[in-house]
Amino acid sequence: MIEASFQLAYPDFSLDVDLRLPGKGVTALFGHSGCGKTTLLRCVAGLNHAPTGRLTVAGEIWQDEAQGIFLPTHKRPLGLVFQEASLFPHLSVRKNLEYGMKRSGNQAGEGFDASIALLGIRPLLERAPERLSGGERQRVAVARALLTRPRLLLMDEPLAALDLKRKLEILPYLEKLREELDIPVLYVSHAPDEVARLADHLVLLENGRAVASGPLMATLARADLPSTFADDDAGVVLETTVAAHETDGLTRLEFPGGQLYVSYRDKRPGSRLRCRIHASDVSLALAAHGDSSILNTLPATVRTVVPTQTPGHVLAQLALRDGTLLLARITERSRVSLGIAPGLSVVAQVKSVAILA
Template sequence: MSLSVDIHHRFDGFDLDVQFQTEGGLTALFGRSGAGKTTVINALAGVFRPDRGRIEMNGRTLFDSPTRTNVPVHKRGLGYVFQDARLFPHLSVAQNLKYGARFRKSRVSGDQVVEMLGIAHLLDRRPTDLSGGEKQRVAIGRALMSGPEMLLMDEPLAALDQARKDDILPYLERLRDEADLPILYVSHSITEIGRLATSVVALEHGRVVRAGAAEDILSDPDAVATFGVQDAGAMLRGRVVAHHDDGLTELAVGGGQLWLPRIMAPVDSTVRVRVEARDVMLSLQQPNDISALNVLPATVVSLRDGDGPGAMVQLQVGPDRILARITGRSAKTLNIRAGQTLFAVLKSVAVAKQDIGRG
């Protein structure tokens, strides 16, 4: 499944000029408020017409200004999930799902959708009797039942509190892994991107500033300004080795072992862990007699000085790359340089539960 977007539009005081391509999986369209994310997704859906450009999905032209092609919304084969669920209040959950199935045959059955999203116990309820997270799961189910070629999700968790976000993220991971359906996911949350994205397209002021595989973009020191220094962090992939009696889970990562507070994943399953740069310390010698359990051999890939007193170090840890945020003074004291071997130190409790997801 391929998507190619090349659109241009002039607003009062704002020019949108966006080009990107993606090949299936879950593509996160990232940007701060006003970057143009929703405009892009609305152009793809057909509810907004750009001044000029071209949108092509799986070899089919949805919009092309030179030829005046503009496929109607209902013929584009797209499912759209909004920030608010927008369910029909007078219909039950089951009836809302059936409404989605009116348009075209879904590639997944109703039973599969219900099981995947964990909504079997909700089928007889009305939307007024659902929590925010439950409403969003039903809205996703209704979109899936319409048989889309691609699913568009415009900040579907933005209106939920953290507890409800934590509840729904595992269902979104299942959707990404099991539905065999490309997803364009709009978000300004690094946590959601770290958990869900296979690729990232980052927007600033109406233009694409970064695009590529999620693990490459999130571990790129040059992309830190785009995502924000405080949120900078990269992904490690690991395999669950064991759950120990003291409440810790042991992971095998490319660079060694990682110990985390108990995670809800079966032994031998793969997980992805977002490690925040501010939580990584560096040592020239393998440290002993310290409380931090995670000490990983690493090689310095690059060093980037920040505008203030900080510096960002990109590290190769086995097959993965992570970031460490340290002070410029520490970088000089340790003589940090490309090719240097050292040790990355991470406290087990530094990794938040919401930063651990299915691999």
């Protein structure tokens, strides 16, 4: 469990948060640039000193202004990965890894083999950082942070400086990390897809305030979120299981609320797959039709309908048979003509499913 409460004021920006975050899994700090997510991360790292603040990680006090406690960064057992490659250019990859190991009392190299295997950097060990690609550098930076055996891993937009190809190359490593790591990770990002793919817990920040904080799927399914994740980026994330590959080139995914057909995925039946369903890809019908080309239809009940920032459009929150939530963006005109209102039984037609892994 991480309890973080910071209040600080700069001339043009102020941060005021009071958060309780899970002690395991990936917590995404999400928001547009200037929302304070990096400042919040730097406060946790001790790189910025909030004049009013309290921070405890797994029961240990890292900052408590009421008691006059403020651990400097180098006394906090944390790992930090910055946006741009931050390897020491005067040291080889191996020496970069050893830099933190030596200073954190990990001379024995506990976890060395596991970490470099996890991040696939064994062939890079003797190279100079300038001879690595951007993605390779970030993988080394993650390994270097892990080898200090941190109790908290902080990542400040680790993929933002990479092009799409490098991003796709490194994301699988981060996913493996999420599965194997037993320490909490704070992950700053402004990319909804990254958050949907990696996070377990979501904190939405706006103007230095946390406007929402909760489990990823439940939080994304909220219809009342402020602008950040709403509108164009509104959508839910589903955790599905690959059920079967069908003969006509489709793969069938199952989740407690039903099943979805997607184009063929090279994944063994039984493996898990995260999907994202955008609200704008979901339309509503009053009854199931056999005469539609839309394959994925899910019976649901309307829970709430709220206006969006786009004129003439509303956002409907639907519950599937098991309670799984879905968001649908429809026009106000359709809402009126179909009589969409809380409690109504509808059929959600899913036009497209974004596979996240």
